[in-house]
Amino acid sequence: MAAKRHVIVGGGTAAINAITSIREFDQGASDIVLVAEERPYSRMVLPYYLGKRISRSHVWTLSPDRLAALGVTTQIGRRATALDTAQQRVTLDNGETVDYDDLLIATGSSAVRAPVPGADLPGVHSFWTLEQADGLIAEVKAGSEVVLVGAGFISFTILNSLVKLGVRLTVIELAPTILPRMIDPNGAAIVTRWLEQHGVTVQTGVRLNAIEEVAGRKRLVLDGGGELSADVVIMATGIRPNLGWLEGAGLEMGRGILVDDHMRTSAPNVYAAGDVAEAFDRVTGQRALHAIEPAAMEHGRIAGANMAGVDRAHRGTVLMNIVDVLDLEIASFGLWDDADAESVAVEKPSQWAYRRLLWHGQGEAMTGAIIIGISEHLWATNDVGILKGLVQDGQPMGAWKRAMMDNPWELKRPFVATGHVGRLLQETVLGRPSTPADEVNAARWVSPEAAALAAQTEV
Amino acid sequence: MKVLHIEPEKCTGCLRCEVACSYVQSGEFNPSKSVIRVSAFERGHTSFSPYTCFQCAEGWCMTACPVEAIDISAVGAKEVQDDQCVGCKLCTLACPYGTIFYDPEREKAFKCNLCGGDPQCAHACPTQAITWIEDFTQDWTGAFAAQRSAADLARIGATNGR
Numbered sequence: 001m002a003a004k005r006h007v008i009v010g011g012g013t014a015a016i017n018a019i020t021s022i023r024e025f026d027q028g029a030s031d032i033v034l035v036a037e038e039r040p041y042s043r044m045v046l047p048y049y050l051g052k053r054i055s056r057s058h059v060w061t062l063s064p065d066r067l068a069a070l071g072v073t074t075q076i077g078r079r080a081t082a083l084d085t086a087q088q089r090v091t092l093d094n095g096e097t098v099d100y101d102d103l104l105i106a107t108g109s110s111a112v113r114a115p116v117p118g119a120d121l122p123g124v125h126s127f128w129t130l131e132q133a134d135g136l137i138a139e140v141k142a143g144s145e146v147v148l149v150g151a152g153f154i155s156f157t158i159l160n161s162l163v164k165l166g167v168r169l170t171v172i173e174l175a176p177t178i179l180p181r182m183i184d185p186n187g188a189a190i191v192t193r194w195l196e197q198h199g200v201t202v203q204t205g206v207r208l209n210a211i212e213e214v215a216g217r218k219r220l221v222l223d224g225g226g227e228l229s230a231d232v233v234i235m236a237t238g239i240r241p242n243l244g245w246l247e248g249a250g251l252e253m254g255r256g257i258l259v260d261d262h263m264r265t266s267a268p269n270v271y272a273a274g275d276v277a278e279a280f281d282r283v284t285g286q287r288a289l290h291a292i293e294p295a296a297m298e299h300g301r302i303a304g305a306n307m308a309g310v311d312r313a314h315r316g317t318v319l320m321n322i323v324d325v326l327d328l329e330i331a332s333f334g335l336w337d338d339a340d341a342e343s344v345a346v347e348k349p350s351q352w353a354y355r356r357l358l359w360h361g362q363g364e365a366m367t368g369a370i371i372i373g374i375s376e377h378l379w380a381t382n383d384v385g386i387l388k389g390l391v392q393d394g395q396p397m398g399a400w401k402r403a404m405m406d407n408p409w410e411l412k413r414p415f416v417a418t419g420h421v422g423r424l425l426q427e428t429v430l431g432r433p434s435t436p437a438d439e440v441n442a443a444r445w446v447s448p449e450a451a452a453l454a455a456q457t458e459v
Numbered sequence: 460m461k462v463l464h465i466e467p468e469k470c471t472g473c474l475r476c477e478v479a480c481s482y483v484q485s486g487e488f489n490p491s492k493s494v495i496r497v498s499a500f501e502r503g504h505t506s507f508s509p510y511t512c513f514q515c516a517e518g519w520c521m522t523a524c525p526v527e528a529i530d531i532s533a534v535g536a537k538e539v540q541d542d543q544c545v546g547c548k549l550c551t552l553a554c555p556y557g558t559i560f561y562d563p564e565r566e567k568a569f570k571c572n573l574c575g576g577d578p579q580c581a582h583a584c585p586t587q588a589i590t591w592i593e594d595f596t597q598d599w600t601g602a603f604a605a606q607r608s609a610a611d612l613a614r615i616g617a618t619n620g621r
């Protein structure tokens with residue numbers, strides 16, 4: 001019998017995790033073909049490359065040696081252009097086809113620019129791929145005047161690096177507050193003040209109408225007649241999942257590809273993971289398009305296990321983000337923006353500290369949180385991770401809820417006293433202890449789980 | 460496998476573990492750089508317990524890392540490789556116990572690495588509240604915390620009419 005052939009399209013976080021997960025269970029008993037437009041690298045470390053904290057070579061993930069050790073055949077530099085789910089076949093941009101026994105779609109997302117005249121002028125950048133990072137790095141210098149269009153999470157991941165590079169920075173945002181999909185207006189006000197104190201100009205509620213080229217510089221024309229000039233413009237105005245190549249494939253779609261708790265799409269033997277997958281959220285139990293690294297990691301590992309024939313269900317990803325601006329840490333978890341929640345918000349202005357805790361539907365389980373604080377203070381506590389633990393575990397807090405509403409600065413005692421640690425210690429994503437990724441290889445050994453399953457299906 | 464076994468009943472809150480830990484981890488006597496952290500579980504600061512990484516089976520920090528900067532050491536510690544860590548803090552977000560931190564000076568994540576197999580917190584503890592012995596990792600403090608905080612909790616409930 002020929003070995004099963006897994007085809008994986010995309011070479012990002014979800015793909016890497018799926019590959020190592022398949023090998024964690026089958027150690028080489030199957031064929032894996034990786035089709036990836038770019039050589040595998042981590043998008044989310046690009047801000048540190050921009051900020052010169054790491055070298056360019058630090059962004060690579062699966063090296064050719066690692067891929068070989070994992071027993072992966074590669075088609076790198078190739079784009080998938082079509083999917084035929086009846087024939088179980090993927091078409092590539094050079095016209096070649098690859099047949100699969102099962103397929104993982106992990107093509108991630110792309111940056112989208114605000115649809116204004118001049119958005120494609122030279123000197124206007126996106127920051128999502130390595131190529132785009134290289135393009136921006138070649139142009140920004142200490143003293144450059146930079147306008148960052150959009151004050152969302154991605155914008156903030158590069159803001160720190162830009163400031164450290166010594167640029168003169170202005171951030172403009174259409175919404176009334178910065179980080180509108182990550183923190184509430186109270187939190188945004190604190191962060192805005194912090195930025196202004198550190199020499200960053202912030203303008204919110206501002207619509208960009210056009211970008212013009214004037215004597216080698218850019219002029220940004222704003223709604224209401226305002227203008228800004230810049231050497232470099234960066235558009236961080238949103239992302240969109242890369243689904244174009246799946247047109248006509250007939251997969252059920254929402255905002256992304258709809259998947260079940262095994263990361264299966266509506267087509268047989270087709271899985272999806274990462275930014276393209278509309279998968280379960282841990283708190284709501286509903287599908288959502290999260291587009292965060294931890295989702296891509298969990299999706300990839302679950303998809304990989306199931307592709308290896310080991311039945312694993314995903315309990316859903318906790319939506320979470322963290323970013324720092326000049327040593328002010330900002331994080332949010334779960335349903336931090338829930339209109340149907342009881343909530344408490346507290347601030348210590350002198351310490352730039354802020355917290356909001358939310359309890360959906362007046363319930364006893366904490367369902368969301370926002371935390372802001374100066375690095376030095378925040379990391380002297382256990383609170384960032386504890387908020388994640390509380391949201392992830394989702395257990396009723398009983399009388400401790402009242403204690404937390406009274407004093408949201410004390411999280412550890414309620415967390416520990418309600419037995420969260422014991423429950424959380426039982427939980428693993430794959431139902432077994434994790435193996436460090438760099439210890440996984442293709443030694444042609446089959447795990448007991450996969451062997452048992454193969455024996456069952458052969459009968 | 461040896462684990463850091465914690466018996467909160469024996470903890471006096473002296474913080475010697477924190478001081479010893481911060482010194483081996485960061486070269487400074489500075490409890491805020493310690494990765495073992497003692498807190499009070501009863502009002503009036505009477506019942507204390509140390510709290511540090513459980514070296515959990517999932518290794519949420521390890522699996523979250525986008526650049527594979529966290530490994531499992533020979534003694535079973537999830538360990539940050541400084542030369543690999545980019546300081547993105549995804550691990551601090553993923554860890555549901557709050558036991559991995561970020562050092563803004565070094566721009567790296569840091570956590571308990573079991574001192575390479577000779578944990579200094581256990582040496583420093585004068586009452587054997589922390590010992591380094593063969594066992595399974597577990598929730599060392601939950602029941603203790605629930606019991607010692609029960610009176611406080613009843614008081615909070617009473618003042619709020621709930």
Ligand SMILES: Cc1cc2nc3c(=O)[nH]c(=O)nc-3n(C[C@H](O)[C@H](O)[C@H](O)COP(=O)(O)OP(=O)(O)OC[C@H]3O[C@@H](n4cnc5c(N)ncnc54)[C@H](O)[C@@H]3O)c2cc1C
Binds near residue numbers: 014245274
């Ligand atoms: C600057 C930046 C900072 C970020 N910071 C954070 C952060 O701090 N926290 C966080 O949670 N998330 C962050 N993210 C988001 C995170 O990187 C993504 O959620 C994650 O990479 C998604 O993984 P993925 O595998 O779904 O897609 P990706 O990692 O984007 O990989 C997709 C892959 O598919 C390939 N591909 C696309 N189309 C095709 C095709 N048709 N054929 C073949 N190959 C194709 C691409 O080349 C790429 O290799 C950041 C992203 C960026 C860009």
